[in-house]
Amino acid sequence: MSGFAKPLKIALGLAAIAALIIVPMNFNRYGLFILSQWAVMSIAAMGLNLTLGYAGQVSLAQGAFVGIGAYAAAIMTTHGWPLPAAILVAIALSFAVGWVLGYPALRVQHHYLAFVTLAFSTLAFLVFRNESWLTGGIYGISNIPRPHILGFATNKPLPFYYVCLGSLAVVSLAVWWLIRSPWGRAFMALRENPLRAQSLGIDTRRYTLMAFAIGSALGGVAGALYAPLTQYIDPVPFNLSLSLDLLMMVIVGGAGFYFGPFLGAMIAVLLPEWLRFTEGYYLMLYAAAVMVLLIWSPTGILGILDRYLAERRTKAASALHAVAKSRLETAQ
Amino acid sequence: MSDPILSVHNLVGGYGKMTILNGTNFAVPRATITTIIGPNGAGKSTVFKAIFGLLKLREGKVSFAGRDVTNKSQRALLNAGICYVPQGRNIFPELSVHHNIELGGVAAGKGLDLPGRIEAALDLFPALRRKSTQQASTLSGGEQKQLEIARSLLLEPKLVLIDEPSIGLSPLMVQQTFDILKSLRDRGVTILMIEQNARSALEISDIGIVLELGQTRMVDDAKRILNDPRIGQLFLGGAMEESAA
Numbered sequence: 001m002s003g004f005a006k007p008l009k010i011a012l013g014l015a016a017i018a019a020l021i022i023v024p025m026n027f028n029r030y031g032l033f034i035l036s037q038w039a040v041m042s043i044a045a046m047g048l049n050l051t052l053g054y055a056g057q058v059s060l061a062q063g064a065f066v067g068i069g070a071y072a073a074a075i076m077t078t079h080g081w082p083l084p085a086a087i088l089v090a091i092a093l094s095f096a097v098g099w100v101l102g103y104p105a106l107r108v109q110h111h112y113l114a115f116v117t118l119a120f121s122t123l124a125f126l127v128f129r130n131e132s133w134l135t136g137g138i139y140g141i142s143n144i145p146r147p148h149i150l151g152f153a154t155n156k157p158l159p160f161y162y163v164c165l166g167s168l169a170v171v172s173l174a175v176w177w178l179i180r181s182p183w184g185r186a187f188m189a190l191r192e193n194p195l196r197a198q199s200l201g202i203d204t205r206r207y208t209l210m211a212f213a214i215g216s217a218l219g220g221v222a223g224a225l226y227a228p229l230t231q232y233i234d235p236v237p238f239n240l241s242l243s244l245d246l247l248m249m250v251i252v253g254g255a256g257f258y259f260g261p262f263l264g265a266m267i268a269v270l271l272p273e274w275l276r277f278t279e280g281y282y283l284m285l286y287a288a289a290v291m292v293l294l295i296w297s298p299t300g301i302l303g304i305l306d307r308y309l310a311e312r313r314t315k316a317a318s319a320l321h322a323v324a325k326s327r328l329e330t331a332q
Numbered sequence: 333m334s335d336p337i338l339s340v341h342n343l344v345g346g347y348g349k350m351t352i353l354n355g356t357n358f359a360v361p362r363a364t365i366t367t368i369i370g371p372n373g374a375g376k377s378t379v380f381k382a383i384f385g386l387l388k389l390r391e392g393k394v395s396f397a398g399r400d401v402t403n404k405s406q407r408a409l410l411n412a413g414i415c416y417v418p419q420g421r422n423i424f425p426e427l428s429v430h431h432n433i434e435l436g437g438v439a440a441g442k443g444l445d446l447p448g449r450i451e452a453a454l455d456l457f458p459a460l461r462r463k464s465t466q467q468a469s470t471l472s473g474g475e476q477k478q479l480e481i482a483r484s485l486l487l488e489p490k491l492v493l494i495d496e497p498s499i500g501l502s503p504l505m506v507q508q509t510f511d512i513l514k515s516l517r518d519r520g521v522t523i524l525m526i527e528q529n530a531r532s533a534l535e536i537s538d539i540g541i542v543l544e545l546g547q548t549r550m551v552d553d554a555k556r557i558l559n560d561p562r563i564g565q566l567f568l569g570g571a572m573e574e575s576a577a
Contacts, residue, residue, distance in 0.1 A: 182434070182437070182438050185427070185431055185434060185435050185438070186435070186438055188424065188426070188427060188431075189424055189427075189435055189438075192424045192425070192426060192427075193422075193424070195386075195418065196418065196422050196424070197435075198386065198406055199384070199386070199406065199416045199417075199418050199422070200406075200410075200435050200436060200438055200439065200483070201405075201406045201407040201409075201410040201411075201438055201439025202406075202435075202438050202439075203405075203407065256426075
């Protein structure tokens with residue numbers, strides 16, 4: 001995005017924020033639910049983007065961390081705890097489990113690591129389903145309350161959408177700060193070449209574990225919002241397909257691009273809804289659209305934009321070079 | 333040799349069961365360019381990895397500025413004043429030139445004036461300053477090597493370990509890179525270099541070290557090593573006579 005002028009970027013950002021606040025005021029219950037789901041999935045995808053896109057660690061377990069966060073929030077809030085406390089517990093729990101899951105990444109990489117995380121995803125699903133004393137098993141947990149924020153009830157869809165949007169804003173700012181801090185650079189160095197990173201004094205072991213832990217913690221935040229959003233959870237939404245969906249969101253949006261997860265989640269959550277007018281064909285069309293996009297641009301939607309801007313920069317540099325050369329020839 | 337900045341004593345280590353370093357010994361004087369030469373498999377890069385803590389030594393001792401730094405972490409070594417520029421392309425191609433240099437400061441403590449150091453590093457390399465917002469992958473081979481050196485200077489090291497700086501560079505770029513190393517030496521930085529391009533490297537060096545089969549075969553004035561007829565024999569594949577050790 002570096003080709004855009006800064007004021008234009010700020011104006012676009014402010015317009016998008018204003019639209020996200022104002023436009024949904026006219027949405028019906030279903031529209032607000034879909035948009036809230038987009039905000040929640042964007043948070044989970046941002047976590048995976050940190051682990052996969054920035055630090056280069058493949059994970060097929062992000063859905064399990066959404067589940068861990070959702071169950072932590074559901075259990076606590078149905079026992080009278082406030083949602084902010086539940087979110088903190090969800091973060092701590094997902095962070096700790098994510099840290100432990102990071103240990104295999106110190107030994108195995110790429111598709112081997114994908115299988116380790118896939119096995120963890122299955123394990124988490126089995127815990128959600130079989131440990132019914134804690135999770136309610138296949139019957140799940142119902143009547144999950146929505147919080148009161150500063151005395152305001154958020155039971156209705158619009159106030160709760162603002163809770164999700166506010167949480168997305170907080171997480172987005174935190175991730176923005178993180179990827180611009182030396183930590184973010186260290187994650188990118190780790191992704192590009194661990195030995196080079198080590199030669200610069202980057203503790204690759206610690207950063208690998210942190211990449212998993214922070215990414216997983218964001219999955220936990222998303223889960224802690226998902227539970228009061230749906231007000232009922234059971235194990236099915238947190239099976240492997242959620243992890244695959246989140247992976248798709250990151251890749252389709254553009255892995256390693258800051259705005260990739262927002263776009264990816266938009267496509268994964270909203271596109272199937274927009275295609276519903278095609279009735280029985282909507283999922284087929286959605287799958288075909290994703291395939292075409294990835295064949296055309298394996299680096300995702302933002303990869304296309306990045307390529308376009310890079311080409312523009314090259315053309316501009318060539319033009320400058322040609323002008324300079326002709327001036328030099330004239331002077332001679 | 334008086335007051336060496338680095339000395340290695342009887343280093344023994346390798347990969348798995350394979351022993352590469354078989355009692356390597358040498359010392360590096362301050363503010364010199366010292367070049368390690370030797371045939372393939374002599375253990376040159378392995379010595380660097382051992383000094384920089386990337387290879388755990390089974391035996392031996394590495395001393396830097398009078399302190400034992402054997403098997404220390406890379407962060408500790410960087411903060412002590414040793415930096416390491418590994419063989420090959422060591423930039424992060426997707427990051428900008430500026431961000432690549434910034435990564436050289438990751439190991440630094442909180443008190444470091446990172447922006448000031450980056451500016452100072454860019455002052456030394458005007459070509460990098462002009463291209464500081466460009467992706468590092470767009471730099472030429474010589475500029476990429478300059479970028480690696482600029483990054484390594486961020487913590488103001490006392491000793492730079494540089495492995496094969498001329499690899500993949502045109503003769504002009506090699507000369508430019510060697511000129512940079514000479515100017516660093518003149519500013520008091522000690523350079524310990526590994527180089528296959530032995531003749532050119534020894535021409536700019538003060539000291540030469542010859543390694544063979546993980547053992548030090550010769551440590552002498554670089555010019556004398558350059559003119560030693562036995563060196564040609566070594567590089568042609570024959571082992572040095574025991575009398576040379």
